[in-house]
Amino acid sequence: MTLDIRHLSCPFTLLEVSKAVRHLEQDQVLEIVVDCSETASEVMAFLHAIGFDVKQKAVLDKMGDQPESTPDRAILIQASRRQD
Numbered sequence: 001m002t003l004d005i006r007h008l009s010c011p012f013t014l015l016e017v018s019k020a021v022r023h024l025e026q027d028q029v030l031e032i033v034v035d036c037s038e039t040a041s042e043v044m045a046f047l048h049a050i051g052f053d054v055k056q057k058a059v060l061d062k063m064g065d066q067p068e069s070t071p072d073r074a075i076l077i078q079a080s081r082r083q084d
Helices: 012-022 037-049
Strands: 002-004 029-034 052-060 074-081
Touching (some): 029 037, 037 052, 037 074
Parallel strands (some): 002 029
16 A cells, blocks of 8 residues: 655644554555655654554655656655564
């Protein structure tokens, strides 16, 4: 499952992530795309605090057919539920 939250600011980024993880199955991986390193840090800390294994997967150039206003840089975060 991929969640693109570029162009959102806090607290909306965390609200969208919170909604997405509610629908995540135990073995699914959530990929989150953000456009700011500060947002990436906040999202990663939030996910870790609620029981997810989190890693910053990549810093990407423009993704797909994005409008010109889309930032050139995107940060991809992967999260999965911690296995007990």
